[in-house]
Amino acid sequence: MGKLFGTDGIRARVGDFPLDVDTVRAVGYLLARYFLEKLNRPPRFLIGRDTRESGPWIEKAFREGAVIAGATCESVGVITTPGVAFLTQNFDFDAGVVVSASHNPFYDNGIKIFSSSGKKLDDEIERYVEEQILSGFKISPAEALDVRASVDPAYYEAYLDHLVRTFDHLKLDDLKLVIDCANGAASLLASQLFSHFGCQVKLINADPNGRNINENCGSLHIDNLREEVLKVDADIGIAFDGDADRAIFVDEKGETVDGDGVLYVLSDFLRQQGRLKNGIVVATVMSNIGLELALERRGLKLVRVAVGDKYVLDELLRTGSDLGG
Structure with a gap:
């Protein structure tokens, strides 16, 4: 067994560790137990997924573990990852869970977890779950509950309405x-x-x-x-x-x-409107020198961070900046 969490949550070939039923169920249990101990009340989780055929059973296994530990889980069904982040923050969930492997083929899948603020999960929580899983923590099949989920369309409609109103x-x-x-x-x-x-x-x-x-x-x-x-x-x-x-x-x-081009266009648009705080644009180390020079000509500064959207967001929050990617 290797490391459980990467820069974007858990991701693996479906059926292989850590995306086997037992491990997914254990992840759900451990996450719920962590929040139960921290909050001193049953946590609320929101679960969404992409369109992979493995999504429903992975969601079910995660839900089983979480419910055994005392969590309440609600399902939004198929929705985008940004949708889960938004709904988690705005509907008072303690965590949001996305079953997806992003751009990978259908035979891969993954689990991304957001905090109540809509940010990626804190490293402390990931370490807790990872240490327990890698030390062999399991939930016996006899403990598993037959947890059936109904999708609440109100969450999807709320996210769509948010996007329409925003733009x-x-x-x-x-x-x-x-x-x-x-x-x-x-x-x-x-x-x-x-x-x-x-x-x-x-x-x-x-x-x-x-x-x-x-x-x-x-x-x-x-x-x-x-x-x-x-x-x-x-x-x-x-x-x-x-x-x-x-x-x-x-x-x-x-x-x-490409992404650098999009960042440049957006930064110049925001600059002209006076909406680019600190004159800072945050990008990863993958962004090239051309973007940096182009921004400098506009009086803007490029700040680079490690690859991973959680690191971009952390830097945006740290510097109070408005644009990153």
């Missing part, structure tokens, strides 16, 4: 978009969201079957998106990954606009 000022009536949903969590949300802004939207790879998530599509495979943008004469193409926590953009010529 209500956008006027996209004259734009034509192509959106690659990676046969993942954005497959329904993208259509419902962008229809509010008046733009023409063509969805591709928005028909998940449990096994086609990220299969030759999405943010790691954008050739089809490029072709479709040129074919329909679209203004922009957007490719999400399986849990829609990342996006790649394509312009009207089919050229990729």
Whole structure:
């Protein structure tokens, strides 16, 4: 057995440690027990997932363990990772759990856990769960409960409403978009969201079957998106990954606009509006010198952190900055 948590939670081949039923159940139990001891009351967890065929049984195993330890679990069903983070923070959950392996193939899966503030789980909690699991902690099958979950659509609707209200000022009536949903969590949300802004939207790879998530599509495979943008004469193409926590953009010529390009455009827009606190943009060590020099010409500073969105967020909070990626 190796390390349990990586930079983005637990991730592995489905059925292998640590994504076997017993270990997932134990993770749910230990997380609930930790919060029960810290809060001195039963914790509330929200669970969401992407479209992988393994998602339902992984969610069920996690829920079983958590309920045995005294937690209350509610399910939002298929939703994006940012959706779980938002709902966890705004509906008073003690933790939010996402069953997803992001951009990986369907035969991988994972567990991401958010704190009540919508941030990634504290290292202290990860260490507690990891030490217990790696020392052999198990829940006997006899202890497992037959826990059946019903999905509450109110949470999904609340997140969609939040997105619409947040970007209500956008006027996209004259734009034509192509959106690659990676046969993942954005497959329904993208259509419902962008229809509010008046733009023409063509969805591709928005028909998940449990096994086609990220299969030759999405943010790691954008050739089809490029072709479709040129074919329909679209203004922009957007490719999400399986849990829609990342996006790649394509312009009207089919050229990729990478993360550095997106950060530059957003930073300049915010700078012109006086909304970029401290003149700081936070990025990872993967960002290149070109972005740094371009920002310097605008009087802005690039701060680099280790790879992982939790490190970007930590630096944003530490410096009181507004933009990172």
